[in-house]
Amino acid sequence: MIWVSALLGAIMGSFFNMLIYRLPRGLSIIKPRSMCPACGHRLTWTENIPVVSYLLLKGRCKNCGKRIPFRYLVVEIITSAAYAYAYWRSGLSPLYLVDLIFFSLLILIAFTDLETYLIPDVYSIGGIFAGLALSGPNPLVSWKGAVVGVILGGSIFAGIAYAYARIRKQEGLGGGDIKLLAMIGAFTGCKGIIITIFISAVTGLLAGFIAIWKSKKGLQTMIPYGPFLATGGFIAYIWGNRIMDWYIRSLST
Ligand SMILES: [Zn+2]
Structure with missing residues (x-):
């Protein structure tokens, strides 16, 4: 069953690649x-098999020989791994569904932002509602916890953004x-918001220094x-x- 989940992830990853390319460009999906x-x-169809086709074609279009962006392979592999991991962790349970939806949203958002510096509202605001609706089977948050997570996540970053805009x-x-932090709050609650801010600030700053230096x-220098x-x-x-x-x-020892 883990392999079935991995296969489903690879197919969804292929679909996500199409969304990552088309959605910010306003193309029909x-x-x-x-x-x-x-x-x-x-x-x-033989050129459109997730992961396999990329490797067989050695990352080039069969017709014109142009490079297919490496992102196509990366997204398919990451989504496949995430779906396999979700099944390994949650089995065939309601939590499995929560895992799949949350992981899918994070992958779509991360790679769309990486390429276009945009996070489409469909994912973030849609994700806020998905997180609230799924708080039932999600053991990390109650529905109240999810609501508080959304409000806290949104307001902390709105406050920082406002202060930064005033100063700089x-x-x-x-x-x-x-909106993305509010969405993460809907799935992980207040504790999750604090951990997310800490991890993203440390890793983001590190990457920022490297980007500025290079x-x-x-x-x-802008980094998403x-x-x-x-x-x-x-x-x-x-x-x-x-x-x-x-x-x-x-802290207590
Ligand atoms: Zn081509």
């Missing part, structure tokens, strides 16, 4: 069928990041924050309780 963005060549006279945190634009929030949200969702227990124990 129903028509046309998958095609090469460079030459418009329609993919046959430019946008630091985008509206997408605010680029010539200095402090004007969504992938770091998504990673923090994933860790908070999976290990949040253990991290908090460990932290409280280390």
Whole structure:
């Protein structure tokens, strides 16, 4: 069953790749069928098998030979692994469904933000409602906890964004990041928000320093924050309780 879940993940990953490309560009997600963005060549079914086709074609379009972005392979493998992990962790239970939806949203958001610096509202606001609706089978939060998580997540980042905009006279945190943290709050509650902010700030700062050091634009260098929030949200969702227990124990000894 883990393999069935992994296969489902690979197929969904292939679908997510299409969404990551088409949704921010305002293209239809129903028509046309998958095609090469460079030459418009329609993919046959053998060229459209998740993971396998990329490897067989060695990452190039069969028609024009242009490189297929490495992201296609990465998203398919990550989604497949996430779905397999969800089954291993939760079995065929209501929690499995919560896992699949939350992991899917994080993957879609992280990779869309990475490419376009945008987090579509469909994912973040849609995710807020999904998280609230799924708080029943989700052992991390009660429905009240989910509501408080949304409010806390949204207001902390809205506050920081407001302060930053006042002081630096430019946008630091985008509206997408605010809605994303609210969405993570709907799935992980208050504790999850704190852990997510901590992890994303540390990893994001580290990546920011590297980006500034490598680029010539200095402090004007932009990096998308969504992938770091998504990673923090994933860790908070999976290990949040253990991290908090460990932290409280280390304070009391
Ligand atoms: Zn092509």
